[in-house]
Amino acid sequence: MSSYLKLVRIHNVVGAALGDFTGYVVASEWRFDIKSIILSILIVALVAAGGYAINDVYDIEIDKINKPDRPLPSGKIKLKNAVILSYATMIIGVFLSIFLGYIQFLIALITAVLLFYYAKSLKRQGLPGNLVVALTTAFSIFYGGVAFFQGSWLERVIIPTVYSFLLTLGREFVKGIEDYEGDKTYNVKTLATTLGIKNAWKISRIVLISMLIISPLPLLLGFNVFYIIILIPFFYFTLRAILSETTSKGGGYARGFLKVSAFLGMIAFIIGSLPIYILV
Ligand SMILES: CC(C)=CCC/C(C)=C/CC/C(C)=C/CC/C(C)=C/COC[C@H](O)COP(=O)(O)O
Ligand SMILES: CC(C)=CCC/C(C)=C/CC/C(C)=C/CC/C(C)=C/COP(=O)(O)OP(=O)(O)O
Numbered sequence: 001m002s003s004y005l006k007l008v009r010i011h012n013v014v015g016a017a018l019g020d021f022t023g024y025v026v027a028s029e030w031r032f033d034i035k036s037i038i039l040s041i042l043i044v045a046l047v048a049a050g051g052y053a054i055n056d057v058y059d060i061e062i063d064k065i066n067k068p069d070r071p072l073p074s075g076k077i078k079l080k081n082a083v084i085l086s087y088a089t090m091i092i093g094v095f096l097s098i099f100l101g102y103i104q105f106l107i108a109l110i111t112a113v114l115l116f117y118y119a120k121s122l123k124r125q126g127l128p129g130n131l132v133v134a135l136t137t138a139f140s141i142f143y144g145g146v147a148f149f150q151g152s153w154l155e156r157v158i159i160p161t162v163y164s165f166l167l168t169l170g171r172e173f174v175k176g177i178e179d180y181e182g183d184k185t186y187n188v189k190t191l192a193t194t195l196g197i198k199n200a201w202k203i204s205r206i207v208l209i210s211m212l213i214i215s216p217l218p219l220l221l222g223f224n225v226f227y228i229i230i231l232i233p234f235f236y237f238t239l240r241a242i243l244s245e246t247t248s249k250g251g252g253y254a255r256g257f258l259k260v261s262a263f264l265g266m267i268a269f270i271i272g273s274l275p276i277y278i279l280v
């Protein structure tokens with residue numbers, strides 16, 4: 001894979017774009033306005049790509065130790081080129097959002113600024129950084145809804161948006177548990193380095209179990225039976241994460257399990273929002 005695709009973490013950019021698609025079909029009940037769906041997917045992908053690139057720019061020193069194979073610490077991409085790429089993708093993404101409307105422009109601008117400050121400083125402040133990643137990830141879902149912007153789009157898209165926030169917040173906490181040793185060395189404040197691994201696991205489990213408890217609710221809110229069917233493997237992987245050993249190593253396993261949960265969750269909402277007349 002090209003170093004530039006690695007720099008923008010193309011697999012996460014595709015995930016973010018799928019998040020936008022999820023929000024769009026949930027909000028629109030599978031009605032499409034080609035311009036708004038294509039534009040919103042492009043905007044989310046560009047802003048996410050810029051968010052990952054600027055993250056590596058500010059992480060270059062710590063990544064020389066923790067992730068020396070990444071494009072910047074390994075020298076495969078010059079720092080100047082990564083900075084240009086991150087600004088270019090974010091500016092183009094925010095510029096394109098103007099064609100959707102001023103609310104869509106504002107959300108894209110706020111997300112871009114949040115991702116920049118996450119990389120610059122918030123990441124090293126622990127909980128604020130976790131909240132920013134959870135919020136901006138949830139924004140990728142919400143953005144699909146705000147791009148459709150018709151009928152009951154808000155009441156509908158807020159559902160996967162809230163679940164995405166909770167799942168990603170719990171996942172950010174377990175990522176902090178996994179990175180405990182490196183973060184302790186570099187004095188990065190996370191739940192794990194400030195409260196200890198056991199307490200960080202307790203809080204992560206409370207967030208994830210709360211999300212699991214309310215996860216069947218969408219069935220009562222008009223989503224079809226396929227939502228519940230796909231929730232079965234979603235439950236399996238999320239429970240595997242919750243039941244991981246209460247150590248840093250367990251945090252690493254939980255991070256992987258929750259990534260699978262995130263994609264299963266999007267599929268649950270995508271298929272679960274198909275109108276019944278299409279299914280029968
Ligand atoms: C109850 C239920 C069905 C919940 C589903 C919740 C849901 C819809 C989650 C989707 C979250 C989402 C939009 C994921 C897309 C992938 C992505 C951009 C995740 C955020 O990434 C943060 C971090 O950069 C990735 O970490 P890593 O790759 O391990 O470095
Ligand atoms: C709503 C709009 C217009 C866009 C949404 C854009 C999205 C999906 C943002 C959420 C995902 C994202 C790009 C997060 C950026 C923060 C980030 C790079 C987290 C992972 O990096 P680190 O926290 O440094 O962890 P590692 O580098 O060790 O993986």
Ligand SMILES: [Mg+2]
Pocket residue numbers: 055056059
């Ligand atoms: Mg990083």
